[in-house]
Amino acid sequence: MLGPVMIDLQGTTLEDEERERIAHPHCAGVILFARNFEHREQLLELTRRIAEVKRPKPLVAVDHEGGRVQRFREGFTRIPPMRALGRRYEREPEAALNEAREMGWLLAAELRAVGVDFSFTPVLDLDRGVSGVIGDRAFHRDPEVVARLASALRHGMGEAGMSAVGKHFPGHGAVAADSHHELPVDGRPLAAIEEDMRPFVHLIRNGLEGIMPAHVVYRRLDTLPAGFSPYWIRAVLRGRLGFQGAVISDDLSMTGAAVAGTPLERAKAALGAGCDMVLVCNEPEAAGRVLHGLRLEPDPARGLRLAHLHGHHPIDVNRLLRDPRHARAAALAERLWARA
Secondary structure, three states: OOOOEEEEOOOOOOOHHHHHHHHOOOEEEEEEOHHHOOOHHHHHHHHHHHHOOOOOOOEEEEOEEEOOEEOOOOOOOOOOOHHHHHHHHHHOHHHHHHHHHHHHHHHHHHHHOOOOOEEOOOEOOOOOOOOOOOHHHOOOOOHHHHHHHHHHHHHHHHHOOOOEEEEEEOOOOOOOOOOOOOOOEEOOOHHHHHHHHHHHHHHHHOOOOEEEEOOOEEOOOOOOEHHHOHHHHHHHHHHHOOOOOEEEEEEOOOHHHHHHOOHHHHHHHHHHHOOOEEEEOOOHHHHHHHHHHOOOOOOHHHHHHHHOOOOOOOOOHHHHHHOHHHHHHHHHHHHHHHHO
16 A cells, blocks of 8 residues: 655666655655756666565656646647637637647656656636646636636647646635745635635545645644645535545645645644645655654555556557657647747
8 A cells, every 4th residue: 555655766767766766665666856857768767776666666756837837848748828729719619628638638748758757737716817837737727718728738648548636726826925935824704715716625525645745834724734624624625525635735845835844744734734745845764754754554545545646558659659649749839838
């Protein structure tokens, strides 16, 4: 059974100490960054080495949304920022939905071909013109447009054998602060926040596999950031919205998470609030302390939710590059970039 902690790696190969951490029963898998990537063949070898560490196979994830947030570049198609699809929707809605589906397939197929199970995408935040860290990562300002485009993107990802993880619940678009560097506080009432939640509600009703809560305090509802909040995770996400998929914390090393204490205390707080998996990145020693410091009873339901994030039907990279759909989708991505 997969554990509740996802860690990162320092370089382009798997070191002995990292292999030991992945082998720990509490480790669910690895999130990859640009520093772990040189070229496609190296990345495929790295994911193969990770897969050999234990059974069930560790999860391999990445932040690979397109635009500013695309960790792998050389040998991968440049995925446009999602705002390009939102602008396309304003002119030709049905064409934009078809293009979102193709971008989802392209993004997922190229990742699956190098052994990556899932990407933390789509961004379901609304583009309110407030948050610089969200900005063009969001599809649109209108929650209905976000819901439709994100659903189409997710459908394409599913065609390539990849689950989707929507973020940042219940919505990060209305705060200017960047949770990587400070703790954002959203002072709006629930009625206003519910507009931000509408894309999440739509995708949950259609079987969304994963959700990442925001490191944001919604102070009229709770004093804790959503990722540490039983109110947001258990009462709203699980209870009111009936979400059955995996809940995955944002990186516990971010400044927005510091309110919960040490890395181990943050992990305990997030898991206690209802997260199924926590990310501990950029601090290898902290990751080790979290893995060895947690005392958890086996949770088969959590293990099943995480196992569902494993990629399906492996894709051979050479066959993918010969696929006419890949050529068409890559050309579409370039056109969308030009429009962006």
